[in-house]
Amino acid sequence: MHVLSVSSLKGGVGKTTIALGLASAAFAAGLRTLVIDLDPQCDATTGLGAVGPFDNNVASVLKDPKHAVVSKAIVSSTWGKSAGGFVDVLPGSPKSVHYDTPHPTVRQTWMLEEALHRVEKDYDLVIIDTPPSINALTRTAWVASDRVLLVTEPGIFSVVAAERAQRALEEIRVAITRRVQLLGFVVNRYRPASKEQDFRIDELKTMFGELVLPKYLEERSHLQQTQGAARPIHTWPGEGAVEVANFFTWLLQQVRESFEQTPAEPRFDAKLEKRSILKRLRRGKKSAEKVTIEKAFEILGEEVAEEPEPIDSPLVEQEVADEVVIEEQPEVEPTAEPIADVAAEPISEPSTDTGGWSFKLEIENPGEQSPESNDN
Numbered sequence: 527m528h529v530l531s532v533s534s535l536k537g538g539v540g541k542t543t544i545a546l547g548l549a550s551a552a553f554a555a556g557l558r559t560l561v562i563d564l565d566p567q568c569d570a571t572t573g574l575g576a577v578g579p580f581d582n583n584v585a586s587v588l589k590d591p592k593h594a595v596v597s598k599a600i601v602s603s604t605w606g607k608s609a610g611g612f613v614d615v616l617p618g619s620p621k622s623v624h625y626d627t628p629h630p631t632v633r634q635t636w637m638l639e640e641a642l643h644r645v646e647k648d649y650d651l652v653i654i655d656t657p658p659s660i661n662a663l664t665r666t667a668w669v670a671s672d673r674v675l676l677v678t679e680p681g682i683f684s685v686v687a688a689e690r691a692q693r694a695l696e697e698i699r700v701a702i703t704r705r706v707q708l709l710g711f712v713v714n715r716y717r718p719a720s721k722e723q724d725f726r727i728d729e730l731k732t733m734f735g736e737l738v739l740p741k742y743l744e745e746r747s748h749l750q751q752t753q754g755a756a757r758p759i760h761t762w763p764g765e766g767a768v769e770v771a772n773f774f775t776w777l778l779q780q781v782r783e784s785f786e787q788t789p790a791e792p793r794f795d796a797k798l799e800k801r802s803i804l805k806r807l808r809r810g811k812k813s814a815e816k817v818t819i820e821k822a823f824e825i826l827g828e829e830v831a832e833e834p835e836p837i838d839s840p841l842v843e844q845e846v847a848d849e850v851v852i853e854e855q856p857e858v859e860p861t862a863e864p865i866a867d868v869a870a871e872p873i874s875e876p877s878t879d880t881g882g883w884s885f886k887l888e889i890e891n892p893g894e895q896s897p898e899s900n901d902n
């Protein structure tokens with residue numbers, strides 16, 4: 527099983543559209559696919575024909591990720607069966623908004639991973655549709671993911687939003703898990719005749735290089751129609767729909783090739799993994815379960831920075847990290863100035879962050895222009 531999150535800090539850029547398009551491509555390819563709808567707006571759930579109310583849904587799973595709850599919550603989509611494949615859905619819930627706190631604890635961010643550990647033999651691919659922020663739900667999705675696909679429109683603030691999302695992902699990688707990597711940025715709503723858009727895409731490419739995927743999803747009305755009809759784009763008639771379907775077939779191929787670069791590891795036994803991280807954090811902390819990611823990043827970020835070279839496998843990292851003797855952490859309260867809440871900042875101008883957060887990243891990647899996910 528491999529897990530992909532489809533994210534962006536902005537709403538309406540096409541996260542759900544891309545998630546459902548990829549699900550459609552996976553359906554056509556005969557993959558056993560699960561779509562997890564983490565967005566309290568539940569658009570992915572609707573697009574898959576799953577009509578509630580659902581007593582068990584993603585909110586129940588985030589509350590209690592045990593096997594019985596997870597398997598009761600997952601339902602079939604109305605897409606039917608393809609060659610050996612199908613698409614199931616873990617339905618979203620407006621209640622999931624209660625889990626979307628701005629400063630999640632380490633414990634909270636492991637919940638979905640723990641849930642996926644229960645069903646890992648049942649699916650080839652899991653696609654997570656995330657809400658448009660970098661709060662707890664998105665972070666929980668990333669901790670459970672192998673790859674993150676960031677969706678962007680070719681607009682004026684896209685570079686800033688993209689950079690913020692990339693930094694937030696790096697924070698998760700340092701504080702919680704090195705398994706998750708940025709797959710890249712996918713440009714949506716492209717209009718070939720727009721000079722302004724081409725200019726914005728050039729900006730993105732200057733900043734992120736090959737992380738900007740080379741094909742763009744164009745503005746197409748079929749997408750809205752298939753979503754409204756809760757049908758996979760791959761079964762929609764007409765030439766235009768075929769073009770869009772081909773785009774998603776190509777995009778799924780990029781996703782699968784990226785997955786292949788790192789062999790599928792069993793889902794972490796989240797409990798063990800969590801315990802190990804918490805053990806490290808607990809030195810000097812009374813209740814490590816209440817440590818926020820920001821604090822974890824602060825504590826572990828320095829520790830990771832001492833490692834001689836980047837370590838890709840989270841399991842290897844675990845071994846190495848466990849050998850590191852950590853000085854007793856003094857009983858400090860979370861810093862007066864926690865790491866900037868990335869989502870809360872208005873996306874209006876290029877970041878000039880020079881706070882502890884960016885600084886630590888520099889230590890973490892000395893001399894690197896951009897994070898290692900660049901080699902994807």
Ligand SMILES: Nc1ncnc2c1ncn2[C@@H]1O[C@H](COP(=O)(O)OP(=O)(O)O)[C@@H](O)[C@H]1O
Binds near residue numbers: 539715
């Ligand atoms: N490439 C596209 N062409 C036409 N309509 C699109 C395209 N991408 C997204 N849309 C439409 O824009 C709206 C917002 O897209 P959506 O995927 O729901 O964004 P998000 O999940 O990021 O909030 C939806 O109505 C969707 O159908």
Ligand SMILES: [Mg+2]
Binds near residue numbers: 541542543570
């Ligand atoms: Mg959406």
